[in-house]
Each structure stands twice: as C-alpha cells, then as structure tokens.
Amino acid sequence: MPSYRVTMIVGTLELGVRPEEVLPTLSGAIAEFTTVESSDLAVVAGSPRVTVRFTADTDEAAFLIAEQGIDGTRVSVEPIAWQVTRMVHGRWEPLA
Numbered sequence: 001m002p003s004y005r006v007t008m009i010v011g012t013l014e015l016g017v018r019p020e021e022v023l024p025t026l027s028g029a030i031a032e033f034t035t036v037e038s039s040d041l042a043v044v045a046g047s048p049r050v051t052v053r054f055t056a057d058t059d060e061a062a063f064l065i066a067e068q069g070i071d072g073t074r075v076s077v078e079p080i081a082w083q084v085t086r087m088v089h090g091r092w093e094p095l096a
Contacts, residue, residue, distance in 0.1 A: 001055045003037060003087040004095075006030070006066035008073070010048040011080040019048035022077050027052050029072025033065045047080070059086060059095050 008026065010019050020041055027039045030052050037053040052069065056062035066084045073079065085092040 001057060002062070003053060004056050004062040004066070004084060005051055005053040005087075005092065006069060006082060006084050007049055007051045008070060008082040009080040010050060011078040013078075014076045017076045019050075022048075022073055023050045023052075025073050025076060026050050026069050030054050030065055030069040033068060062086065063095055 006026070008022075010022055013019065013022075023039055023041045027036050030036055035055045037055065039050070039052045042049050042051070054062075054065065056065055063084050066082070070079055070082050084095045086095060087093075
C-alpha cells in the first residue's frame with residue numbers, strides 16, 4: 001500500500017493552544033480513516049509545520065483522508081497551507 005504524507009503550515013492558533021498540540025489532533029483525525037505511519041513537528045523558516053505520514057489505496061483516497069485530517073484541526077488552528085505528497089521510488093512527490 002502506498003505511503004503518503006500531509007504537511008500543514010500552522011497559522012493562527014486558538015487562545016491557549018500550542019503548536020505541538022496540533023500534531024496529535026491531525027494524527028488522530030487521520031487515524032480515524034487509515035494507518036498513521038509517523039508524525040513530526042518542525043519549525044521551518046520560523047513557521048511551525050506538522051507532517052503526518054499515512055497509507056492509502058489511491059491518490060484520491062489519500063487526498064480525501066488528508067482533507068478530513070486538516071478539517072479536524074480547524075477547531076484549534078487556521079492552516080496557512082497544506083500539501084499531500086506520495087512516496088515514489090524513494091522521493092516524495094506532490095499529488096497532481
């Protein structure tokens with residue numbers, strides 16, 4: 001089964017929410033639909049980014065799963081941007 005990942009740049013947080021709290025929210029929302037392989041929080045160019053790696057049968061299913069995960073975070077954070085990528089021959093490639 002192919003591996004995918006969704007990467008979200010964390011924007012405005014609700015009062016009292018810390019960036020590291022977004023990761024379990026996103027992971028949990030995705031885990032409702034599929035297997036979560038890993039997750040990570042990083043700061044890139046001063047912006048927190050959360051990444052969740054998961055499995056899906058097709059690109060379409062992966063995009064829908066990622067979209068549901070992002071929607072699950074919207075109660076506590078306003079995402080600036082997000083992207084879904086798929087592992088192809090050892091490289092992460094964006095879904096078209």
